[in-house]
Amino acid sequence: MSLDHVNLSKLDLNLLVAFDALMTERSVTRAATRVGLGQSAMSHALARLRTMFGDELLTRGPDGMRPTPRATALILPVRGALAQIAELTLRDDAFDPATSDRTFVIGMPDSTEVLLVPALMAHLQATAPGVKLLLRSIDRLRILQDVDDGRIELGIGLFEEGQTHHKRRLLHKESYLCIFNAALVGVEPPITIEDYVRLPHVLTSLVESAHGVVDDALAKIGRARTIALTSPRFTAVPFVVKQAPVIATMHSKVARFFAEALELAVSPAPVILPDVQVSMLWHSSFDRDPGHLWLRSTVRKLMDVHPPSLNLWLNREDDFLSV
Known part of the structure; x- marks a missing residue:
């Protein structure tokens, strides 16, 4: 198909950038902030987009702005075109961390x-003071959609599925430890299976389910536990364990971190639990993006650090599994 250069010359590519931001944020105000425009300028861009495509594109619903069927059909083609244009214009030296003011959107639990960001921020302030991070909570059940929608540029966690355009890199494998207040529960490590199933448990679950990998492992040996509390927040659990006679099973790095900080006991779990693989995940459109390459390299190097004390706030990683 030959190009219609006359009509293409009339097209303002900035409108496609505005379209992508509007579809990602579903808000004129947030889309304006995302691309560095004023709200009135983004409203004007939306009006021009509606004229250009002959469609409302965004309509107001009970839960906020939602895309029309026409807009939904345009999202991937427009995003793909913008990614190709960006790739054509990028050069290997197009990103200088020392002078960049780029904002990276990262999803993580x-x-x-707690474990990564303090060290990452210290590194950025020393080497890339203008670079900013926008952190978002992550849901492993919708992470692929968030990456496709541009809501998250880089995810860190456990990713079991994906299509060919979902790129990932393994950061490390993680195991589990039990964490508890030995004085309150009356148990010293290593904990036995009898004490393990006798004590009430605190479960971390991001999928609104009071069932985790521990329950699957116990079922295999004909045992079960009592779950006294289920929470979506990993970092709240150690404070519960500190004050209540309960036990939690956490990824080993975060367990050791909080055990040291709160003077808690740790013990290997008395049941066989599977290791998990923690990875970075991103869309292929960022694969050769110099800034994104720099970010992934920076995260990977920080994750490889083995500091002498957890007080340095970094040792590696945990993840999303319900335990």
Whole structure:
């Protein structure tokens, strides 16, 4: 198909950038912030887009702005075209961390934020003071959609599925430890299976389910536990364990971190639990993006650090599994 250069010359590519931001944020105000425009300018861009495509594109519903069927059909083609244009214009030296003011959108659970982000921010302030991070909570059941929609540029966690345009890199494998207040529960490590199933448990679950990998492992040996509390927040659990006679099973790095900080006991779990693989995940459109390459390399190097004390706020990683 030959190009219609006359009509293409009339097209303002900035409108496609505005379209992508509007479809990602579903809000004129947030879309304006995302691309560095004023709200009135983004409203004007939306009006021009509606004229250009002959469609409302965004309509107001009970839960906020929602795309029309026409807009939904345009999202992937427009995003793909913008990615190709960006790839054509990028050069290997197009990103300088020392002078960049780019904002990266990263999705991670709160436990990852506690262990990784302080060290990452210290590194950025020393080497890339203009670079900003926008952190978002992550849901492993919709992470692929969030990456496709541009809501998250880089995810860190457990990713079991994906299509060919979903790129991932393994960061490390993680195991589990039990964490508890030995004085309150009256148990010293290592904990036995009898004490393990006798004590009430605290479960972290991001999928609104009071069932985790521990329950699957116990079922295999004909045992079961009592779950006294289920919470979506990893970082709240150690504080519960500190004050209540309960036990939690957490990924080993975050368990050791909080055990040291709160003077809690840790013990290997008395049941066989599967290791998990923690990875970075991103869309292929960012694969050769110099800034994104720099970010992934920076995260990977920080994750490889083995500091002498957890007080340095970084040792590696935990993840999303319900335990």
